[in-house]
Structure formats: structure tokens, C-alpha cells
Amino acid sequence: MPLHVARVALLTEARYTASVAAEGDWYLGNILSDDQLLQTALARHGIWSERLDWASPDVDWSKFDVAVFRTTWDYFDRRSQFTRWLNQVRTQTRLCNDAALVTWNMDKHYLADLEARGIPVVPTKFVERGSSPKLAALLDETGWAEAIIKPCVSGAARHTYRVNHTSAASLQPTVEKLLLDESLLLQPFQTSVLEQGEDTLMIVGGQFTHAVRKLPKRGDFRVQDDHGGTVHPYEPPPAQIEFAQRAMAACDPAPVYGRVDIVRDHQGNYVVMELELIEPELWLRHHTPAATALADAIAQVVLG
Template sequence: MTCDVALLTDRRYTATAAAEGDWYMSNILADDGLLQAALARRGLTSERVDWADPGVEWSRFRCALFRTTWDYFDRFPEFSAWLDRVERQTRLCNHSPTVRWNLDKHYLADLDARGVPVVPARFLERGSAQPLADVLTEAGWDEAVVKPCVSGAARHTYRVNRRTAADLQPLLDGLLAAEAMLVQPFQADVVRTGEDTLMVFGGRFSHAVRKVPKAGDFRVQDDHGGTVHDYTPTAEQVELAERAVSACHPLPVYGRVDLVRNNAGQLAVMELELIEPELWLRHHPPAAEHFAAGVAAFLTP
């Protein structure tokens, strides 16, 4: 039987009901449920599907919509091969070139070149032997965050300074043997205030949340004890979020822009998530309608 939209998840999240006390799965199902209901109101059918399920016949879907494929960075060679195969069988949403571009945090350099203010970054390419302490010294940064260029959920994300860089070096050398890494100056506002996250559909702002790390940590993800709060952004933040998304071609159907006040007090993009961002539809249910409208337009010839 054909279906309009495959909502892509991973094998951990294919359940149709959350176990008692499983707030994480409950959140996933709440957001997907809101989107599926909004799609249905537009006459579009949908199914939640494990992206890596070998038994799926992708040609029976009109499009595959990334939602909670939150293991792709741990299975990147497999995921890359899957993209090559599936894009020949159905349409990917967001668009396939956008997905491939946004997989790797080198996209931050592209945004910077397009005039979008981003948190500065130095890239350590695979096989690099440059000591981390030298990177910090050359950049003039006393403290930094190090993470893989292909990553999510704060995987291998470390906070270092010039005194502790040598301690991280053996681990970093092991990581660099297999993948490229990103070094950015630590943004103090993350621990003071948090990250402001703006959701954008079809280039237009929808709603926002503020992500706050737990005491003593800098990671805002709820996987690491961070908390999420409703938030009303400033006009300046909305303008920057929409500008960041509009700098992408073709225009993404959906996206999430994580903003921070940098160490000079200016707004900057921390990350632009265009593949499988959590969108907190449950915090603002009308956003599901905007999302569904974008998907419907994507499917319209």
C-alpha cells in the first residue's frame, strides 16, 4: 500500500506507546502525533519508519521526512550508503542536497561566507596532527569546545582550556584518526543564560524555546540533564534565524536555529539543524500545522 510520508526514526523509537515513566519516548510520540494529525487534516497519510529497516520498500512513499534519526552519526557509513540508495527511490525532506550539506559542521564556514554571523570555528581535518593547545593559542582563545564535525546529542563534546588541552590530546588524536573535528571558543552565555532555539518553517519563524544546561555543565541537551523552557525571542533573534535559513538553497521546509550571545555580546548562530532537529511541537501545537503545510507544498508538483 502506498503512503504519502515516511516519518523517519531509528530502531530505538519505533514503539507506538511509551512505557510508564519514559518521558523521552512520550515526547517523541507527542511531537510525531501532532504532525501526523496535521498531515491527515491535509489528506496526507503517514507512517513512522525505522530508516535502517532493510525490509522497507521506500518507493511506496512519496517522501521520507527526517524526524528522530538520532543514531545516524553513530552509524555514519551505513547512513551515507542509505542516503545514496533511498534518494533514488523516493524524495527526501529536507531536500537531499540540503541534508548532505547539513550533515557536516563545515556548513558553518559556508554560512559565515554568506554573511550569517556564526560562532567562530577552526576545523581539524581527519589525520591532523596539530596540537590542540597550538590551535587555541593561534586563535587567541583561552577556553574552547571540541566536537566532531558529524555529531549529535553532544557526542564527544569536550570543554577545554589552554591548561587542559594537553590532557585531551590523546583522546583527540584517536578521534582525528577517524573523523574531522571542530574547535570553537567557549561561549560563556551558554552557562549564564542558555541557548535560544528558534523553529522556522518555510523560511518563517514559528516558535522558540530556551535550553538551559544543568548546574555545573555546559551541554544543554536533555540527554545530559539540560532543561527546556518556553521562550519569546526578540525581533533581532527572529530576523537572524530567518536569515540563516534563507541563506540555504533550496529553501528548507523546516529547520531549527540555535542562537547564543557570543563573548562580544553579539547574536550568533551556534548551529543550524536541517536534518532531524527536535522541534518541540508539543510546546506550540499550532507549529504542527505550519510544518504539515510545508510538507504538503513540498509534495505538490
């Protein structure tokens, strides 16, 4: 290894540790493309970086100046293990983003904190672990004719369901089973997602870098590419950029980087669907200057 100022671990998971994607594996290809852009930009700062599985027992994290969350996309399926690892590794190296921020962002109860800090979010009712409400009763209580229900700790649309009074009874057993182990949230279905999709704005060092628009496939409501969603270039208006930057600024501590997923509510106003601060897909390959901006921000953390 050539002599460099610092060492950075780019955190991934076991499924994505390969350095070359097999033919036709566009998913890993996209991951590697983004990471290569970031690694090249880090090298310009004299920073050596390595992609590593966060759960590998063979890594000495104390040898790295900073560990940067990139594609740890299995953490929500391994919550207990990930939390134990996080509590351990935070004593061995610096984490980017901060461990306290990661812990906060893991659980979508953070939406209530954002709202309390003056950031409009999709209206949310939390259904706590161990409770046993009837879905139909929750719809009656909230007045929402149609809603989304999903776990508070989740990703890639895991156990994300669209529910109305007609489907509530058939979905009830699934919800009851989930509530034995985890809390859920209920939100009114945002019909704008079907036509306008979800706008995703990337924020690095508090400043907007670029955006994409994610659209669901016809007949679905999920925008993730795991479920057939597609990603499109998008130029957000200044008001939306300001909104995203304000949402990110409401976090404590301030994120080094992250993503704000925004939809329009039934009144046409911007609301936060989610903040992605743990392992956000950043689409650096769609806007290569963002890789430089992210490397600059990481270098500030590494080099002070």
C-alpha cells in the first residue's frame, strides 16, 4: 500500500464486496461505479480507501481513521447484530455519519423529532411493538381512506403495504405477526407518488449537490429499483432545495452527507418522506461532481 495521509473504510456488506461485477449484474455494477468515483476523489486528497463488509470479524477497525457508511443494506435485517457492532466500532474509529446520528436515523420515530423541529413530514401514526390494534380501526381513527403501513426499522420497502378498508382484514395477520417483534408506522397514502414519484435530493456538508426523481413501475407504488422502480434526472426548484437543506440542518449532530426523500402532500406542499443518513444511495454516477464534494467532506472529517 502506498504511503498516504489517512485510511478510510468504505462500509458495505457481504453481498457487495466483490471488486468486479459479473456480466449482467447491473446492481453491483452501479455500487462499484459510485464507490470508484468516491475512491478516486479521496485519492486526490492522499486518502487511501478500502471497501469492507461491516460484519466481517477479521477487520481491525482501529487501523482506519474513519469508516464511511456506503452500502450496508442488510442492517435492518440484522438489527441486533448491527447495533452491537455499531456500539463496538464507535470506540475504535470515527464514523461518518456519527454513530449517534446513525442510531437516531435507524428508527423512523425520528420523523416525530423532525416534525417537532418544524420540518413538515408525511403525517405518521406509530403503532408500537406489542400492541394489537385492528387496521380498520386505525383507518377510522385517522380518517385516512388509504394508507401505507411499514416497519419503523426497514429499507428497500421491506414489509411495506398499501392498505384500505377493503384489504385491512387480509393484511391484519401479517401486521399482528410483525408487531410481536417491532414497531410499525401508518401514513396516509400519498397519491402524488403514482404520477410524480419521489424526489431525492442529495446534501453534502449541508449543501445540495444533485437530485433524482424515482418513479414506481406501472401498477405499483414502490419506487425502489428492487421492485421495478426507475430513476430519472431531476432539477429541483430553489424552494425544494431550501426545504431539503433545512430538513438536513434540523438533524443533531449535523450529517456529513445524506439524502432527503420528498413528496408532495394532498395540498401540494413539500413533506419529508424519509431522511437517509445511514447508507444512502447517492447516485454519484449521475452527477460526478458530487463524488468530489463527498470526498472533500470526508477529508475534512479525516484531516480536521
